[in-house]
Amino acid sequence: MTTNDLEAQAPVGQNVAKLEANLSRVEELTQRLLKVMGQGRTVAPSLQGPSQELYVKAATAYMTEMIQNPAKLIEHQLEFWGKSVKHYVEAQHLLAQGKLEPPTDETPKDRRFAHELWDTNPYFNFIKQQYLLNAAAVQQAVEDIDTLDSEEKKRLRYFSQQMVDMISPTNFLPTNPEALALAAETEGESLVAGLENMIADLEANDGDLVVTLADKKAFTLGKNLATTPGAVVYRNHIFELIQYAPTTEKVYETPLIIFPPWINKFYILDLKPQNSLIKWAVDQGYTVFVVSWVNPDAGYRETSMTNYIEEGYLTALKEVREICGVKKVNAVGYCIAGTTLALTLALMKKRKDTSVNSATFFTTLTDFSDRGEVGVFLDNDFVDGIESQVEESGMLDSFFMSRTFSYLRSNDLIYGPAIKSYMLGKAPPAFDLLYWNGDGTNLPARMAVEYLRGLCQDDKFATEGFDVAGDTVRIKDVTVPLCAVACETDHIAAWKSSYTGITKMGSKDKTFILSESGHIAGIINPPSKKKYGHYTNPDLGLTPEDWQDSADKHEGSWWPRWDSWLSEKSGKKVTARTPGDEKHPVLAPAPGTYVLSK
Template sequence: MRMSQDPTTEDKTSFRLPDPAVVSRTMADVAERGQRIVTDFLKRQGADGAAAPGPDPLNIGSAFMEMTTRLMTNPARLMQAQIGFWQDYLTLWQNTARRMMGEAPKSVIEEPKTDRRFKDDAWRENEVFDFIRQSYLLSARFFTNVVQHTDGLDQKTAQKVDFYTRQFVDAMSPSNFLMTNPEVLRRTAETGGENLLKGLSNLLSDLERGKGQLRIRMTDETKFKVGENIAVTPGKVVYRNALMELIQYQPTTESVFKRPLLIIPPWINKFYILDLRPKNSFIRWAVEQGHTVFVVSWVNPDEKLAEKGFDDYMREGPYAALDAIEQATGEKAVNVIGYCLGGTLLACTLAHMQAKKDTRIKSATFFTTMLDFAEAGELGVFIDEEQLQSLEDKMNKRGFLEGSEMATTFNMLRANDLIWSFVVNNYLLGQEPFPFDLLYWNDDSTRMPARMHSFYLRRMYQENDLVKPGGIELDGVPLDLRKIKLPTYILSTREDHIAPWKSTYRATQLYAGKIRFVLAASGHIAGVVNPPEAGKYSHWVGEDLPPDPDAWFKGATELSGSWWPDWQRWIASQDKAQVPARIPGAGALPPLCDAPGDYVKVQARD
């Protein structure tokens, strides 16, 4: 889009005034809904009896104060960075002037190819917007470089300053504002501003959804329903307790592996990430490979479960599931998969079982699982004493961590994709979000029991006690991960922002059994949920397991496509014995209800 030199010509004639009736109805609706939102929000604050948070609940101010102090001790370096920034800026001014004279100079700076904020052609074709784009990118680089090269900061402070600097830089992107986004300006001209009225209505709807707090809608929720068009693999709930339902899936093969397969998902999110649609369902695929698949579906806890701890999740999760599987199938020997926090629980359970000489689990698979939290990635930004105390105060008043608070934390790790892109689409362009099963799941958040979550954050993230022999005790048993001797398959993902792969790789140096480590391309979700038929995302394999993850990667072999078939070959090699297919409910456990069960349908906002 090239801006017209004469505002009285084509640009003026293409601008349409908004319909007065639409404006009148919208503003009346805005006034009524806005007043109701504010009134309801204030009432809830009084009813909750919650004290207002402190002026800096995230403890950001002290981190930036320390950074500023350190910068002032080396003014020469700061001056050098400023000189470089102004030299680049001067070059940009000169290039823009040359463009206006008809030349085509090379850009001073370009965004990464993965950055979708500037995909509209006008960001490059129009010299004004090209200047705005490059000016922003230069400023963003200056800020982040200054922060990242500040000497003398401890690792935690440096990480926090870097993270929140990038949050600020992302928020200030010209793509997030009406007057500096060419796509939004074009839509405003085309609709006579009705896109902004619609965007205002969308904003109010999101405030209503969040009961006074902004809860951005990422997808069209009306297009999905759990058990109807997502999480539809046939099966039965065969066991239930206070913390979980156990689902047994209907076989699709005449014979199955003798060993059942138990999947323990994280309870930070719901299990159906592994069963979104038939075409990308790991659960359905595993059933088709001849496994008798059982999946733990965790409860969405409320204040009644506030005192449930990590040891309760172990007893009422893996241990209860193993007992139920034996009743349902007659089999003691089981293969188990743990995903993310479910994998951390699986490792704790294995160490506990080793101490108890319980040998029912015969092989263990870990998907993107943190055990050594020394370098926990950007989630570590939220783990310090001040923030933990603030979080515990909130949880102790309610008995749980709100699902929306957990979701916001994860969304901040990918703010441009999971926050700002929807601000532009929903509020500035006035569009409805696109129906997307993955984003529906992402928005279907879960709560965390206060006692369990405090233990997890303090003992694992903050103190890193799990990797210390005897550092953590569950149900009266000190845990030692070094004594786990099972065949183990560890899957990590190269672009994981939740469980960084080099941190998850450290598990290869902990276990005593034979280990296969596989690294998938993409991230925490897409790298795992990658069906072979999709033909996406490669993976790396390597037989040697040196202590240094970079050394492993250097010697690894990249293979095209999904890692799923590699895992199937590995799990089949553990025990090839077959038995006739098992029908849910045919054993000693009668079906309680159809899959996906009742617990998964409880939403955090219910």
């Protein structure tokens, strides 16, 4: 052996030593991991998944189907067996010939398997193909069940897909080629970094594993998020009222107040200047107010929908009128805040209060006869569990809400981020939208149950009437001029359900806009991006499907179209208003104090 040979081997020895050191570090971190994992909250089974009744019904229905129509099920089983055996034989045949290459791959494209080794390495390609064959077989088995009702079938389809997604080979280190290759390339450093990321997430959430989606150190509210200049001009125990500083010499006489959902924080409407709906509205010459809701704790146990309407909406509307010296305002409600705005308008109709000149609804459900994708979590098994949890704690913890919405897009919001953070050891991105998504809020116990039972489950507002402040209000009582914006791929507020609710309202002046994209991206879609288009159709007497089929497609954001509609409802131009007045002194600069509460 020459000196050159020894020198060539030295780096290898160093690499092995580095790998051993990293693996030793992994052992140390594992002990720390086991310690913190024991600190997590105990979550009731009713909040972990559907009741066993669903699976019992599914199994019974499958057995019934097998007895009544065995030929169909046997055909599908044989098809699955045939594909699996053929796949195995083809892979073995190539190996027998000494060819280290995968067999023909006719499985559908799936972005989870984007790494090249899924296509080029025979071992990983075999695993991928067989997983996708198995997944298709599970989906087919669910579709073969014809004796479940449509809602049960929808739930079975959803939860079986969750199981299939959970056991994807990408989610496990031994069957994730990208993670294994990176671990080898970095001598195990990626695994150490991944464990450190996991432990940091567990410690930050008291033992609950919540994947950090965005770099929390990259953003500070008021500095690089929620930066539109303004001030808190009113505060009570429910909300802070923020008035934004004008950027034009003249403004429309009728002010605009925006009610964001209290399920999340308001700054989704004011992320960065270039995608801030609030800043854009100010720049169009509107006097803009926004409600920043309190993040409730257990002390808000008895806070109800009536409290949100009386001490939230009606109070905010009154304060805006006083500050601006006007008799009428224009109002916007987003998601659940739009639902509650509709309840408020119906109550105001009963009270002969005409102080809202027009209303705009963003991704709002008022008719819950079809609850869309989120409906899988709105049956009694889950809602009973939520009711028990809030009775004990006094509030619906943001942990449960965040987890529910994340599971509606589990590959994008749970498994994908977990793979990058925990297996690849990558730091979370500096992404403003994901930062906001992780900044959740709690819901008061009483209000949460009223919303889930009375609106989501019983659909009272669109049927027999919903009780608010001693009155029974109905959807037909909403009679102000209105504009509604729904989103085509919205997984929280299905656009067809939103459309149905709008058609049932009593207003004679109605405009409906369908934006491309989803619950957030379809709304936060500034004109400068020139990204998502939108549909319009003045005929609201059509079914949702016929409305879309005959609608006009427009390129670009719906914001300018809404501006044209809203400006006609906003009166003449007057001298721009600075935040507050003598009776409403500046209490704090925007974005206020409530938004900072964790």
